[in-house]
Amino acid sequence: MLIKNSRAAEYFFPNTSLEYVYFESIANSLDANATEIDIVIDIESYSKPDTLNITISDNGDGFNDKNFEKFCHVLDADDKQHKGIGRLVFINYFEKIKIDSFYIDNHRTFIFNDEFDKESIKNKNDLKKQSTVLKFLGYKKGSIKTYDYLVPATIKTRIIEHFLPRLYDMKLKNRPLQIKVSLTTRENNGAQSFTNSSEIFNVKDLPILKEKTIRDTTSLFDKFKLMYSVEHVYTEQKAITAICADSRTIHMDIISNKDFPNGYKMVFILYSDSFNGKTNNTRDGIMLDESSLRNVRSVFIKLVSEVIREEIPEIAGRNEQVKQKLQTNYPHLQGFIDDEAVGLVDKDNIINDAQSKYFNAQKELLEATELSDVQYLKSLEFSSRVLTEYVLYREKIITKLKGMTVKSDEKEIHNLIVPKNKNYYSNGDISDIYQNNAWVLDDKYMTYSVVLSDKQIEEIYSVIGVEGSHQYSETENGKPDVTIIFSDNPTSTNKVDVVIVEFKKLGLKIAKKEELVSQLKQRARRLIEYYPDKIQRIWFYGIADFDEEFRISLIEEGFVRLFSHGEILSKRQPIVINPVTEETRFADLFILSYKTMLEDAESRNTTFLRILKESIKKSIEILNKDSSNAF
Known part of the structure; x- marks a missing residue:
């Protein structure tokens, strides 16, 4: 390589976690058409991170000449979904990675470390087997942040969540895949589930996802597609809400565990061609401008809300109660509260979003040099909202004094x-x-x-x-x-x-x-x-x-x-x-x-508030009526 690996790793992956070693290894295995992946974690004890060794093996295509050449060149990628830098994350955590690969008639071995210079040993594959083994040796960090990075059950869950779109695509195409994660330790900690154990995931075990689409109003050609599953499992709620970009899941907080009833296992993945090639280096974020991101979030909430109403009809009445409570507690934000988000998104976030819309609308009015008839009505409406906000403040003072x-x-x-x-x-x-x-x-x-x-x-x-x-x-x-x-x-x-x-x-x-x-x-x-x-x-x-x-x-x-x-x-x-x-x-x-x-x-205060609420309600009705008549 023409650059120092450790410096490149620090540049491209300044903020990562140990689980990205698993993610990038699995991504490479999937690219190599592997159907079996084994992750073996060996450590004396959690308090001795220097004893950590990880071995990841697969039965994929291996490091043939073409794949090895790509591995040797940073930023060498076949398409916009790949970046050609993922293996650098290995150097962030380990001194060296010993790679032993059997493919077709050849057997290649080499060590990937900071001094890697494209050198490898290539022999004949006398065993006639197909396998690649990566041994991660010499853990660099002074500690391991959490037991979760070593516990097989947690790692399995994170792998499924991270690769769900790609894994589900394999399920639809009947492509087999089994991933096994094992832990061996000499000092157990049952309280943290840190014990000798193993977990197996098979792609065929994934639930069947339904589909819902909506046109992307910001584009002439693109559309949004929501793949989802809602199961009543009578256990603690589990919800995955993410967008799919570059065959990875980018988490987007849509459903609040705090406000949503327990007993449901849900998966919601939002697809769009416009997402591909937009992930960051660590594949845990998407590089969209603020306006586009707001639009994506709005569409996501709308689609998830529709699904929830269809799949869990009884929740509609509950959400209506939440909506009425929000309008009662925050009448000055009426018309800015996203009704679709009620019951899904944390109430504090709903109010923060509504407050932001409210301030932006105020700013637009204040910066207008002349007011149209509609803007004049809006200015009167905002006067009522500002006064309502003050009266609500007074209500809180009274409540505090009564306490x-x-x-x-x-x-x-x-x-x-x-x-x-x-x-x-x-x-x-x-x-x-x-x-x-x-x-x-x-x-x-x-x-x-x-x-x-x-x-x-x-x-x-x-x-x-x-x-x-x-x-x-x-x-x-x-x-x-x-x-x-x-x-x-x-x-x-x-x-x-x-x-x-x-x-x-x-x-x-x-x-x-x-x-x-x-x-x-x-x-x-x-x-x-x-x-x-x-x-x-x-x-x-x-x-x-x-x-x-x-x-x-x-x-x-x-x-x-x-x-x-x-x-x-x-x-x-x-x-x-x-x-x-x-x-x-x-x-x-x-x-x-x-x-x-x-x-x-x-x-x-109650009298003032009642008058102002009615004033805002009537203003919104007039403005909505004028808006509809304009079309």
Whole structure:
């Protein structure tokens, strides 16, 4: 050879596994018309990889002059399905491969290693037998990645999966083939099925495959052909989904074991002439551009979905339930979810694909310089989708808040509603809308000018443009949990509305809950003197979990229940703003239960979501109708 074998092996096969030694050896044996292939693995123990020897023999045509000459030249291939480099993978794993080949009247021996230079010893075939033996010696790697590369049962399964199209073609043509895999070891590991054992595969044992075809819309001449088998075996599900390229199977993840019912053994192989010659060096991937690959995957899913409906009719109802659940949970992606993939592909992948289509469609609209009537309708539809996505986010926040327990820290509740030590401004980043969840209290609080979380009263003064305030004690905590400030006029800050909110941890004793009223009164003393001149309206809210004792305590304090389906009590509280003159003003205090706050938020959110879902549904119907009328 004109190049160094080990360097060529590293170049062509940078990322392989030991099983590729089996694959390439078998491929060569099949090319040589072998009908019997034996793989013998010998190793002292799994922990001693340096003792690994592999012998692979067949009864094929052998290394006659023509085959030997091809072997000596890298990239020498007869057709586009062969690359002429497969044997280089041997050098990745072994120091040398001793080859002993009997064919017709001759017997050829040679050693394939890094220094191989086309030299061989050729004698007469006195035994008149036909066989080729490859002995792989001097394992190079420091370890063996997995027992699977040595266990006969696993190797047999991987060989069938890898060569299934070619093996099935042999079955159809009544060409015999038997492959035997054996393991000999001096240190067994039953837990890993690593024991002296052997497995035999016969091509005649392959199941009969059915066929389904569809035209390739990207080509004038090509078509896709699906070969498949579906068996109810009452065992754990097994599914092979792959495309056939260069007589090898290239795995494509179509059926999710997670979402598909157990008890079925399935084989799906997608064929197309356009796949041939497109495999990578290791034959485990196909070199198609992203657009072509998406088209292939879409066709594959469509065909497999059709087969599943035909072969397993009862699954249709189950898939419809999954589809309805996806539309309920992700209404903003309605119309982008691939219905054919439902029940086959993992739900997370379905949503990711739909999200990608959604973003691409958005991008197309945003980049349009002028909007057609159809694009205008789409822009309205996307507005509904974007708003729906936000309302769904709010639903998750409510769910998380409802999941809070007495073990949850007050900080957790606080941070979910408005993160502590944060300021939010009406002209701030759009991402603020996904952090500031003051809407949990009331949707009108989304039209704020400023939201201050866990900030000193003095910072509130700064925002509303005043200085100083009476403080009864230096130790008084002047940090409301949440302060929401609204401008009287968006273009002017002469007068403002202010909302003060205090939270209490769930599960507190009555004394700690009663502190809520005291805290609100403290906040009022330091702000009410600016009412109604600078602050035209001001509300004080306390939020805690309610029990009978706390409710009675509030009633004793003069709080009265508001007309509501939940627990909301209010009181017009006199507040002394000057301890010397004892001048008094009134502040409205509201105490509501944590449960009531969440139920009100959930009710509002559900209404929004129902309206938006219907809007998206109608938009899709109109767009689909316009699209069909265009033809």
